[in-house]
Amino acid sequence: MKEIHLDDKVKLYYGDVFECLEILPKNTIQTIITSPTYWGKRQFTNDEREFGKESLEQYIHRCVSLFSNLLDLIKENGSLFFIMQDSRMGSGISRTQHFSDKFFREHPSWKRNGNSKEVHGNRSKVTAHHNIIKNTSWCGIPFKIANELVDKGYIWRDYIIWEKPNPMPDKIVNRVRQSAEYVFHFVKNKSYKYNPKEISVIGKSGRPRPMNQVWTEAPNPEVSHSATFSPVVVERLLKATTDIGDWVFDPFVGSGTLLKLCLKNDRRFIGCDINSEFTRVCKRIITSYQPLRIYSHLSDH
Numbered sequence: 001m002k003e004i005h006l007d008d009k010v011k012l013y014y015g016d017v018f019e020c021l022e023i024l025p026k027n028t029i030q031t032i033i034t035s036p037t038y039w040g041k042r043q044f045t046n047d048e049r050e051f052g053k054e055s056l057e058q059y060i061h062r063c064v065s066l067f068s069n070l071l072d073l074i075k076e077n078g079s080l081f082f083i084m085q086d087s088r089m090g091s092g093i094s095r096t097q098h099f100s101d102k103f104f105r106e107h108p109s110w111k112r113n114g115n116s117k118e119v120h121g122n123r124s125k126v127t128a129h130h131n132i133i134k135n136t137s138w139c140g141i142p143f144k145i146a147n148e149l150v151d152k153g154y155i156w157r158d159y160i161i162w163e164k165p166n167p168m169p170d171k172i173v174n175r176v177r178q179s180a181e182y183v184f185h186f187v188k189n190k191s192y193k194y195n196p197k198e199i200s201v202i203g204k205s206g207r208p209r210p211m212n213q214v215w216t217e218a219p220n221p222e223v224s225h226s227a228t229f230s231p232v233v234v235e236r237l238l239k240a241t242t243d244i245g246d247w248v249f250d251p252f253v254g255s256g257t258l259l260k261l262c263l264k265n266d267r268r269f270i271g272c273d274i275n276s277e278f279t280r281v282c283k284r285i286i287t288s289y290q291p292l293r294i295y296s297h298l299s300d301h
């Protein structure tokens, strides 16, 4: 675990998320919004600790263990959101987008097996087959993780379906296109911080009402990272469950979508990633934001 940036408003670490957990103070974080590498899909490092390269059962177990540790870490009225796409058995790790992108060509560590055409495409062993789940079937991963967390006693408040208007094209004709990811909201207690106006629309009555469960928003178009959050979705979650000055954590910080939103909205931020290119990108975001007046109105610094 390496400290990349530490001040009283932003902390950034390079390393494995489980190492990061060991050094974080308990009961200080208000909200966690995060998204691990999905199972058997893209890979961003050659590091065996990166999420998504294990067997299905190990992946689910690691996610459940991580998310329950995270729930234990947050404040009593805090929230955990994890954003995840399901995977189909038999599909493989994709490097397509990385291969065609100049940035990824210049940073071969972002590809699992280099950029040779021979290893390009569906080469994943973990997704090749399963003793029970037949090839081409959904695995139901986000739901399996959520069910286990419920069984451990955490409260599953919501799942929002984040629909992307421009999903990756595919050639299959006998099923619908995969265009959705799931946003799962977990809390420890029935009473948690929630600013309802941040997730509301004006209803037919002319009064605000909670938004519906399906949100159609594009992913972040600005960055090279190929698995980014939608800033619109994430900003809503952030503003609904935190106030100015609250600590927010993303253990899989990637291109820093949540980091930018925290800087913009005067929230304090902790981030971690196992890929040094991403932590470098995030360090640049922090240093280019620091000169701006942020948090100057907070009393606790």
Ligand SMILES: C[S@@+](CC[C@H](N)C(=O)[O-])C[C@H]1O[C@@H](n2cnc3c(N)ncnc32)[C@H](O)[C@@H]1O
Pocket (backbone or CB within 6 Å): 015, 016, 017, 018, 034, 035, 036, 037, 038, 044, 045, 049, 050, 051, 225, 227, 228, 229, 251, 252, 253, 254, 255, 256, 257, 258, 272, 273, 274, 275, 278
């Ligand atoms: C889906 S991406 C996150 C994208 C991010 N939300 C954004 O908007 O750019 C998953 C990230 O998790 C990181 N990662 C995977 N396994 C990790 C681990 N064990 N510890 C820390 N980071 C990890 C990957 O390097 C990748 O950047």
